[in-house]
Amino acid sequence: GESVGLHLPTLSVQEGDNSIINCAYSNSASDYFIWYKQESGKGPQFIIDIRSNMDKRQGQRVTVLLNKTVKHLSLQIAATQPGDSAVYFCAENGYSGGSNYKLTFGKGTLLTVNP
Amino acid sequence: NAGVTQTPKFRILKIGQSMTLQCAQDMNHNYMYWYRQDPGMGLKLIYYSVGAGITDKGEVPNGYNVSRSTTEDFPLRLELAAPSQTSVYFCASSHGTSGRVGSQYFGPGTRLTVL
Numbered sequence: 620g621e622s623v624g625l626h627l628p629t630l631s632v633q634e635g636d637n638s639i640i641n642c643a644y645s646n647s648a649s650d651y652f653i654w655y656k657q658e659s660g661k662g663p664q665f666i667i668d669i670r671s672n673m674d675k676r677q678g679q680r681v682t683v684l685l686n687k688t689v690k691h692l693s694l695q696i697a698a699t700q701p702g703d704s705a706v707y708f709c710a711e712n713g714y715s716g717g718s719n720y721k722l723t724f725g726k727g728t729l730l731t732v733n734p
Numbered sequence: 735n736a737g738v739t740q741t742p743k744f745r746i747l748k749i750g751q752s753m754t755l756q757c758a759q760d761m762n763h764n765y766m767y768w769y770r771q772d773p774g775m776g777l778k779l780i781y782y783s784v785g786a787g788i789t790d791k792g793e794v795p796n797g798y799n800v801s802r803s804t805t806e807d808f809p810l811r812l813e814l815a816a817p818s819q820t821s822v823y824f825c826a827s828s829h830g831t832s833g834r835v836g837s838q839y840f841g842p843g844t845r846l847t848v849l
Binding site: 651653655660661662663664665668708710712721722724725726727 | 738835
């Protein structure tokens with residue numbers, strides 16, 4: 620079946636370093652991808668999205684890279700801060716049974732920022 | 735705007751009891767979703783709706799029911815609660831166009847324990 624997976628379940632970085640969180644997807648029909656941040660005890664929060672007609676998209680301190688050839692997605696966080704500590708999920712939107720109304724979420728990566 | 739609101743925040747049920755988890759959004763989003771999140775896991779889709787009067791099953795619909803009588807509200811009903819339904823439940827909404835899911839906005843979650 621189709622899946623969205625993450626290479627590393629945990630990532631620990633020093634404050635001020637750059638963080639890179641990776642995600643692999645297997646549905647070649649997926650054409651829309653989203654990164655979410657979930658802090659402890661809260662709902663997921665939208666960070667950034669990208670469509671398959673793009674390779675790169677930048678936001679405030681975050682960049683998402685999409686490599687369709689190897690079906691890989693990454694989230695880069697510049698100058699990581701303690702407030703960035705959270706679980707990060709990637710999600711894909713692809714056709715499923717004739718519709719594309721749904722997102723498929725990966726398990727998530729726990730990012731810990733050390734002061 | 736309040737965004738997506740959920741009630742209650744916490745609930746303890748006995749096996750066999752029933753309850754309704756409430757979800758409302760004030761963003762005039764046409765798509766709404768219910769997910770469950772087990773500890774250390776990603777989000778699994780229970781049910782979704784692409785508009786008032788239209789609902790469809792997600793990945794894990796057994797033991798749940800939904801209705802969508804208005805654009806704003808999307809309650810989730812648990813009948814005959816079981817310990818396997820102990821989880822955190824998130825409601826989400828998005829503005830979908832031409833079947834595309836759009837960025838989903840999440841509520842704060844309902845933490846349910848079934849004993």
